Amino acid sequence: MNAIVISAIWGVVMMFSGIFSKNNAVIRGTALTGLALLIVVNILEMGGTHLFKVNVHGMLSFDSFSLLFNTIAFGSTFLYSLLSGRDMEKVGRSTPDYFALIFFILCGVSISSSFNTLLMLFLGIEIMSIPLYILTGTDKRNLKSNEASLKYFLMGSFSTGLMLMGITLIYGAKGSFNLNIISLGTGELTPMIGAGLLLLLFSMAFKVSAAPFHFWTPDVYDGAPTVFTSFMATIIKAAAFIAFLRLFDDGFGELHPHWQLVVAVITAATLIIGNITAVFQQSVKRMLAYSSIAQAGFMMFALVALNGVGKQGLIFYTAAYSIATIGVFAVLIKMKDYTFEGFNGLAKRQPVLAAAATVFLLSLAGIPATAGFMAKFYMLTAAVNDGHVMWLVIVGVLCAAISVYYYFRVIQAMYFKDGDAQEVQVSPVFKGLLVIIAAIVVLLGIFPQWLIDKLYYFL
Amino acid sequence: MNIEYYIVLSIALFCIGITGVLTRRNAIIIFMCIELMLNAVNLLLVAFSKMHHLKGVAANPTAGIDGQLFVFFIMVVAAAEVSVGLAIIVMMYRNVHSVDVNFLNRLKH
Numbered sequence: 001m002n003a004i005v006i007s008a009i010w011g012v013v014m015m016f017s018g019i020f021s022k023n024n025a026v027i028r029g030t031a032l033t034g035l036a037l038l039i040v041v042n043i044l045e046m047g048g049t050h051l052f053k054v055n056v057h058g059m060l061s062f063d064s065f066s067l068l069f070n071t072i073a074f075g076s077t078f079l080y081s082l083l084s085g086r087d088m089e090k091v092g093r094s095t096p097d098y099f100a101l102i103f104f105i106l107c108g109v110s111i112s113s114s115f116n117t118l119l120m121l122f123l124g125i126e127i128m129s130i131p132l133y134i135l136t137g138t139d140k141r142n143l144k145s146n147e148a149s150l151k152y153f154l155m156g157s158f159s160t161g162l163m164l165m166g167i168t169l170i171y172g173a174k175g176s177f178n179l180n181i182i183s184l185g186t187g188e189l190t191p192m193i194g195a196g197l198l199l200l201l202f203s204m205a206f207k208v209s210a211a212p213f214h215f216w217t218p219d220v221y222d223g224a225p226t227v228f229t230s231f232m233a234t235i236i237k238a239a240a241f242i243a244f245l246r247l248f249d250d251g252f253g254e255l256h257p258h259w260q261l262v263v264a265v266i267t268a269a270t271l272i273i274g275n276i277t278a279v280f281q282q283s284v285k286r287m288l289a290y291s292s293i294a295q296a297g298f299m300m301f302a303l304v305a306l307n308g309v310g311k312q313g314l315i316f317y318t319a320a321y322s323i324a325t326i327g328v329f330a331v332l333i334k335m336k337d338y339t340f341e342g343f344n345g346l347a348k349r350q351p352v353l354a355a356a357a358t359v360f361l362l363s364l365a366g367i368p369a370t371a372g373f374m375a376k377f378y379m380l381t382a383a384v385n386d387g388h389v390m391w392l393v394i395v396g397v398l399c400a401a402i403s404v405y406y407y408f409r410v411i412q413a414m415y416f417k418d419g420d421a422q423e424v425q426v427s428p429v430f431k432g433l434l435v436i437i438a439a440i441v442v443l444l445g446i447f448p449q450w451l452i453d454k455l456y457y458f459l
Numbered sequence: 460m461n462i463e464y465y466i467v468l469s470i471a472l473f474c475i476g477i478t479g480v481l482t483r484r485n486a487i488i489i490f491m492c493i494e495l496m497l498n499a500v501n502l503l504l505v506a507f508s509k510m511h512h513l514k515g516v517a518a519n520p521t522a523g524i525d526g527q528l529f530v531f532f533i534m535v536v537a538a539a540e541v542s543v544g545l546a547i548i549v550m551m552y553r554n555v556h557s558v559d560v561n562f563l564n565r566l567k568h
Contacts, residue, residue: 119529126536133543137550146551150560153544154489158480160540161496164533165473168500172466172507175515177525 001062002041002051003070003110010034011103018096028085031099035078038106042070046454058178059117064455066114068315069242073109073235076322077102080234082433083330084227091138091225098138101131102231109235112243116250118167118177121243125163125207128236129156135231136224148223155216159206166199179251189258197252197259201266204247207240210300211269214293218277221289226338229285230329233292238318241299245314248303256306264304264389271297271399278406285338287406288328291364294403295321298379298396304389305382312452313378319451320363320371320444327360327437334424343410344419353426354414356434363441365407366400371444376400378448465506472499486548486558490541497537501530 017030041051046067081102089095105128112124133156137149167177173192174182189197202213209217221229252259274294281287299317302310331353335342347354363372376396383393413419444451472495479492508526515522552558 119525119532122529123532123536126540130536130539130543133547137547140550141554143554146547146554149547150486150551153547154480154486154493154560157490157493157540157544158496161473161476161493161500164497164500165503167529168503168507171504171526171529172462172510175511175523177529 001054002045003038004107005052006038006041007103007107011100014096014100014103024089024095027096032081038074059120060114061116062114068454069113070110072319076235080326087227087333101135104131109239112239116179135228139225144223148220151216152220159203162199163203166196169196182251204244208296209293210266210296211273217293218286218289222286226333230326234322234325238322245302249306264392267297267300267304268392268395271395275399275402283338301379301383305386307382307385309385310382312455313382316378316452317375320375324360324363324441331357334426340409340413343413344417346414350424352431356438358411359438359441361407361411365404369445371441374445374448462510469499469503484560486560490544501533504530
C-alpha cells in the first residue's frame with residue numbers, strides 16, 4: 001500500500017514541480033528523490049512497516065512476491081532515470097509531465113503486481129497503459145512517433161476490450177471477481193469459464209507481446225522515442241508478466257492441465273518468431289524490439305511450468321532482463337545512427353561504453369557468469385521439473401543459441417570492425433553508472449540467491 | 460427474462476465491435492467499435508449482476524452488487540481512454556491531414 005499511495009502523490013508533485021521550477025536539474029532531482037523514497041517505503045513494507053492503514057477488503061494482497069517485484073521495478077526505474085533522465089529532456093519541453101506519467105505508471109505497476117480481484121487487475125493494467133500511450137506519442141512532430149502511439153493505443157484498447165469480456169464471463173460463471181473465490185472448485189472447465197479464460201489469456205498475451213499477438217511490438221518500440229522504448233520494454237513488460245503469472249497462478253491454478261498446452265504453444269511460437277525475425281533486422285533498435293519478444297518467450301516458461309522454481313525464476317528474470325536492457329538502451333540513446341554499422345569501431349573511441357554494452361548483451365544472450373544465464377537457467381529448470389513440456393525446453397535452448405548470433409553482431413561491430421567515427425558525447429558520471437550497472441549484472445549472475453532469498457526472508 | 464438473451468445480445472454486439480476493429484480503416488470508426496465492445500461488456504455485467512443478485516438475495520441483500528460497481532469503473536476508464544485516444548488522433552491529423560490507418564505504414568521498413 002505504501003508504494004501505491006506515495007507513487008500517486010509523487011506523480012501529482014511532479015506535475016506541480018513544472019510550475020515552480022523551470023530548471024530541469026531540479027525537476028530531475030525531485031523525480032530521483034521520489035523514486036528513492038518509493039524504494040525506501042517499499043522496503044519498509046517488506047519489513048512490516050505499513051505507513052497507511054487502509055482496509056482493502058481483500059482486493060489487494062501484498063505478499064513478498066509482489067513487494068519484491070515492486071522493489072525491482074522501482075530500482076530499475078531509479079537506474080533508468082539516472083542513466084537516461086537527461087535524454088528525456090531532449091524529447092520535448094514538458095519534462096515534469098514525463099516524470100509525472102512515469103510515477104503514475106509505477107502506481108499502476110504496484111497495483112497490478114498485488115491485485116487480488118479482477119477489478120484491480122483491470123485498473124492496474126489500465127493505469128499502466130494509458131500514460132504509456134501518451135509517452136509513446138511525446139515526439140509530437142515526428143510522424144513515426146504519432147503512428148506508434150496511435151497503433152499502440154488502438155491495439156491496447158482492443159486487448160482491454162477482450163480482457164473485460166473475459167472478466168465478465170468469469171464473473172458470470174463464478175459470481176465474484178475475487179481470485180480466492182474464483183479458484184475454488186474450478187476443477188472442471190465449463191464453456192463459460194473456458195471462453196473467459198481464453199479471452200483473458202489472449203489479452204494478457206497482447207500486453208506482454210507474446211506471438212501471435214506480438215505484431216504491434218516492433219512498430220511501437222521502433223516509433224516511440226528511444227528513452228521511452230527503454231521504459232516500455234523493461235518495467236512495463238515485467239509488470240505485465242507478474243500480473244499474468246499472478247492471475248493464472250492464483251485464479252486458475254487448478255485448471256492448469258487444461259491451459260498448459262495452449263500456453264506452451266504460445267511460448268514456442270513467441271520464442272521462434274522473436275528470435276528468427278531478430279536475426280534479419282538492420283537497426284539495433286528494431287533488433288532489441290524483437291529481442292524483447294524473444295525474452296518474453298523465456299518469461300512465459302514460468303507460466304507453462306507454474307511451480308515454485310518458475311515463480312522465483314520469473315522474479316529473477318525480470319530483474320536481470322530489466323537491468324541489462326536499460327543498460328543497452330542507455331548506450332543506444334547516445335548513438336545517432338541506430339544501424340549495426342553505426343556501432344562500428346565504438347570500442348576504440350569509447351572503450352568503457354563498449355565494454356559495458358558487451359556485458360549487457362552477454363547477459364541478454366545468457367552467457368554464464370551474467371545474470372541472464374542464471375535467469376534462463378531457472379526458467380528451463382522450472383519447465384524440466386514440470387516434466388510435461390520437454391519439447392518446449394528443447395525449443396528454448398535452440399532459440400537461446402540463435403539469439404547469441406544477433407547479440408554478438410553488435411559486439412562484433414563494436415570490437416572487430418573499423419568505422420568512421422560517430423561522435424558520441426558522454427559524461428564521466430554516465431560512464432561510472434554504466435560500470436556500476438554492469439557490475440550488478442555480473443554480481444547477480446554469480447550470487448543469484450542474494451535476490452531470490454529475499455522472497456522467503458527479509459534481512 | 461432468461462440470461463441467455465442477454466448473453467447472446469452482448470456477444471453479438473461484442474463480435475460486431477471486433478469485426479469493425481479488424482476490418483475498418485478509419486481511426487475514429489475503429490475507436491467507436493472499441494467503445495461498442497466495452498458497452499457490450501457493460502450490458503453483460505449488469506445482466507450477470509442482476510442474475511447473481513436474484514440468486515443470492517435471500518442470504519445476502521447486497522449479493523451481485525460488485526458487477527454493477529465494475530461497470531462504473533469501466534465507464535471511468537473508458538472516458539480516460541477516449542480523452543487520450545482522441546488527442547492522439549488529433550495529433551496525427553495535424554501532421555498527415557488524414558485519419559486513415561492505411562497511412563500508417565512508415566514503420567514497416
